[in-house]
């Protein structure tokens with residue numbers, strides 16, 4: 001029997017803090033245990049990417065938690081991709097139809113601080129310096145380590161929710177009690193963060209309202225704006241080959257790569273050598289589990305359940321959607337094991353779909369955004385979205401500006417892509433298309449969009 005309306009969360013990162021708020025605002029007693037210190041006291045300790053793209057799914061969850069206004073006050077709008085070609089030309093490819101369809105760059109540390117404050121204000125109890133180290137599921141005892149003095153602390157729990165990220169300690173403990181069917185697929189590419197400081201006049205040194213991309217085939221750089229007028233640049237490279245993190249190990253080698261492949265970015269990154277040598281290289285992987293819960297005793301969400309590669313900018317957005325879905329199940333007052341099972345049933349297939357789309361997007365970002373076939377397909381995509389707004393919506397829009405289940409966006413996106421490839425085959429401009437045949441194909445092959453769109 002679970003104590004009604006009490007729950008123990010592991011991890012006070014993005015998902016943990018948001019879920020705590022959603023439940024505490026409805027009168028639940030929520031205890032949250034976090035490995036690190038309180039970032040509101042000592043500043044955010046970093047570790048993962050510095051800034052993140054926030055989209056409609058995430059904003060919807062923030063609105064439900066009463067956090068959207070505070071978060072948006074420090075967010076920077078990104079209207080589209082600013083593609084930087086090798087010859088120095090640039091091209092802004094809008095994400096949506098207008099400024100109602102944009103994404104937002106938010107600072108991970110500031111976001112976490114806002115969410116923690118809102119969670120605490122809502123009544124959640126936050127326990128810092130409590131890293132989960134072991135769980136006795138039979139006795140329902142969780143053991144934590146305090147990194148300041150290496151002391152051990154135990155608590156008795158009803159149910160644990162694992163919001164402790166990709167390296168989840170709760171997941172490891174659950175795996176000892178039952179086989180979760182875990183597998184991790186490494187991408188074979190990693191990333192390194194670099195910084196573009198403000199311009200000498202204190203403003204942004206390149207277009208502020210865009211996500212900048214330098215696509216170079218097997219690798220790329222991106223840059224997202226921060227509200228303090230800097231940009232965080234992320235260099236994605238294969239782990240092996242030429243160039244790769246294996247062949248480029250020193251700051252001087254990084255400079256040579258930038259001189260050749262990212263020449264317009266180089267003068268913007270004065271500390272290139274230092275950043276390259278000093279900042280860690282982050283691994284990229286997709287985590288698949290067949291099961292996310294252990295009866296009524298534990299459930300996983302966010303990166304702990306389904307870490308993904310970052311190329312659709314949806315990991316946090318998806319984690320926030322998980323929080324809303326789990327809170328709904330718990331607040332409905334269902335039997336807890338059933339609530340966890342229903343949550344898994346609903347969200348596992350959604351997570352698989354966005355994981356697949358995130359992997360596909362890497363190829364699109366690094367290799368296709370500057371290619372002629374792709375640009376023609378995108379032009380047709382925009383035209384079809386205008387002509388058939390009830391049936392055709394670019395996949396990026398379905399994922400980013402709407403909240404239809406990811407698996408619906410994935411499946412419709414596949415059918416749309418097939419259409420775009422077929423309809424543009426043998427053409428190098430839209431002028432030569434037979435529009436009555438095009439319209440007939442759309443009506444025949446695509447059902448009307450679901451209501452949420």
Ligand SMILES: Cc1cc2nc3c(=O)[nH]c(=O)nc-3n(C[C@H](O)[C@H](O)[C@H](O)COP(=O)(O)OP(=O)(O)OC[C@H]3O[C@@H](n4cnc5c(N)ncnc54)[C@H](O)[C@@H]3O)c2cc1C
Pocket residue numbers: 010011012013014015016033034035036048049051052053054130131132133163164165166167168169170191234282301302303304310312313314315316317318319
């Ligand atoms: C390079 C990069 C770029 C990204 N860009 C985007 C983007 O643009 N948009 C987007 O939506 N997503 C993006 N993501 C994904 C996003 O960062 C994650 O999906 C998101 O952080 C998941 O939130 P979470 O709360 O599940 O995990 P986390 O944010 O990782 O939080 C986990 C928390 O648990 C704590 N913890 C860990 N172990 C323990 C323990 N043993 N005991 C107690 N606490 C513990 C950690 O300290 C942390 O506070 C990106 C990821 C990367 C790597």
